[in-house]
Amino acid sequence: MQLTGFDGKLALVTGAAGGIGAAVVRLLQESGATVVATDREAPVVGASSGDTASADGALTPTPLPEGEGLESRGRPLLSPSPPGKGVGVRAGLATLHSHALDVTDATAVDTLIKQIEADIGPIDLAINVAGILSTASVLDLTAEEWRRTFAVNTDGVFHVSQAVARVMAPRRRGAMVTVSSNAAGIPRQNMAAYAASKAATTMFVRCLGLELAPLGIRCNIVAPGSTRTPMQTGMWTDAGGEARTIAGTLETFKSGIPLAKLAEPEDIANAVMFLLSDQAGHIAMSDLYVDGGATLRA
Ligand SMILES: NC(=O)C1=CN([C@@H]2O[C@H](COP(=O)(O)OP(=O)(O)OC[C@H]3O[C@@H](n4cnc5c(N)ncnc54)[C@H](O)[C@@H]3O)[C@@H](O)[C@H]2O)C=CC1
Ligand SMILES: O=C(O)c1cccc(O)c1O
Numbered sequence: 443m444q445l446t447g448f449d450g451k452l453a454l455v456t457g458a459a460g461g462i463g464a465a466v467v468r469l470l471q472e473s474g475a476t477v478v479a480t481d482r483e484a485p486v487v488g489a490s491s492g493d494t495a496s497a498d499g500a501l502t503p504t505p506l507p508e509g510e511g512l513e514s515r516g517r518p519l520l521s522p523s524p525p526g527k528g529v530g531v532r533a534g535l536a537t538l539h540s541h542a543l544d545v546t547d548a549t550a551v552d553t554l555i556k557q558i559e560a561d562i563g564p565i566d567l568a569i570n571v572a573g574i575l576s577t578a579s580v581l582d583l584t585a586e587e588w589r590r591t592f593a594v595n596t597d598g599v600f601h602v603s604q605a606v607a608r609v610m611a612p613r614r615r616g617a618m619v620t621v622s623s624n625a626a627g628i629p630r631q632n633m634a635a636y637a638a639s640k641a642a643t644t645m646f647v648r649c650l651g652l653e654l655a656p657l658g659i660r661c662n663i664v665a666p667g668s669t670r671t672p673m674q675t676g677m678w679t680d681a682g683g684e685a686r687t688i689a690g691t692l693e694t695f696k697s698g699i700p701l702a703k704l705a706e707p708e709d710i711a712n713a714v715m716f717l718l719s720d721q722a723g724h725i726a727m728s729d730l731y732v733d734g735g736a737t738l739r740a
Contacts, residue, residue, distance in 0.1 A: 447720035448473035452563050454555070456545050456602055457572030459485040461671025462621060465707035466569055469715050471536040475567065478558055480543035482572075545572045545598030555605045564613060567718050568606040570599045570620040575673050576635040588635045595639035596646070603650055603661070610659050617660045617722075619714045620647045624667045624733045644729065651727035660726045662717040667733025668695045669705040701734030 453470050457463040458479035467479045479485045539562065543554050558565060576583070576591040599620055610616035625633055626640035644663055651661035668674055678692055696702055713732045716722055731737055 443721060445473065445715055445719040445721055447718070448475040448567075448715075451475045451566040452478070452558070453567035453569065453718075454478045454480070454558065454565050454602075454606065455569045455571060456480050456543060456598070457570075457621075458540075459483070460571065460673065461707040462666070462669060462710045463569075463571040465711035466571060466714050467538065469708070469711045470567075470569075471538060473715065474536055476537045476539070476562065478539045478541060478562065478565075480541050480554070482542065482544050484540045484542040486540065545570075545602055546593040548597075548601045551601040552605050555602075555609060559609055565606055565609060566616055568602065568616070568618045569714055569718070570602055570618070572598055573621065573623075573673070575676075576639075577632050577677070578635070579632050580634045583635055591635040592639045592642070595636070596642045599643045600646060603647070607650065607654060607659070611654070611657055614657045615659065617718050618647075618650075618662075619717045620661070620663050621710065621714070622647070622663045622665050622729070624665045624731055624737045626665060628737060648727050655726045660717075660722070662722070662725060662727070663729045664710060664713045664717065665729050665731045665733065665737075666705055666710045667699060667731075667736040669707060669710055671707055674704070698739065699734040699736045700739055703734065705732055705734065 448470065451474075453475045455463055455467055455470070455477060458467050459481035463479070463481065464485070467477050467485075470477045539558075541554060544550060555565065572594060574591060574594045576587050578584075578587060603618060603620070606616070606618060620643065622644045623637070623640040625637040626644040628637070630637050644665070647661055647663050654661055674695070677690065678695070692704070696704060710732050713730050717725060717728075717730060
């Protein structure tokens, strides 16, 4: 099946310097969409041509000189990633813009979205990927860590989704996908703040989807399980990860997954692409689990 609906579209991605965000950006570009890739610091664009990609394919965040306009930050990506690795969308040249965006800052979110609409064009697709992991037992969790986790994972999705909804609503078209987590639905040891923040986000996106569906705007969720990105590998003690409250080896993390392997960032990005595509035209307010079956494991 060839996914369609991306050619000439404008997509905004948050958390684009991370493992999953970088994979989403790559697939969007390959599909012919113009992409505005954002992260706390502006992601380096063109990383899939090999100049700045790290071992896991994540874009390396790099601060940009101040005072540059959006257009000057965008440059065409001349070498799309190798064919065959992504979903079945048409490969082609696409423009990639890079911009710093801290999703916890509602004013910055609003300003950037207005700037994109004025300088580049109407946003057709928005993908919330930015997130942080908090690992502390409830007894140790500080109020500051709780607030910070919600500020990024929940408030951040609210800020971006609301600002995007406000520009999409009058046009009565568009699609949004939010990357939540399978932790949104299952209590997890030492993940109280994270899981609660994702549960709140998941319910927010369902309500958002309910309000926007009559306008023809589809809002959906992708719920990954363990995925091979810096967020995940940071917990592997055998891979030099931090000794966090939740720690284990790759084998420990695989053991809870019926498919007996971790997701790769592209597995998650493929699901995002499907939900954004024309082929998901009747899917709204849905959670798509991409966790190798972990959630329904007895
Ligand atoms: N890796 C995994 O096993 C899983 C990840 N997820 C979710 O997937 C999403 C992507 O995570 P990964 O790519 O795995 O992690 P990652 O750590 O590689 O990427 C997360 C990105 O979000 C960015 N970010 C953090 N705070 C931000 C802020 N205030 N404003 C803008 N950007 C900010 C980071 O700079 C980073 O580039 C997250 O929402 C995460 O919760 C969900 C389930 C499993
Ligand atoms: O399942 C996991 O391992 C996991 C790790 C980090 C973040 C998550 O959301 C997870 O579901």
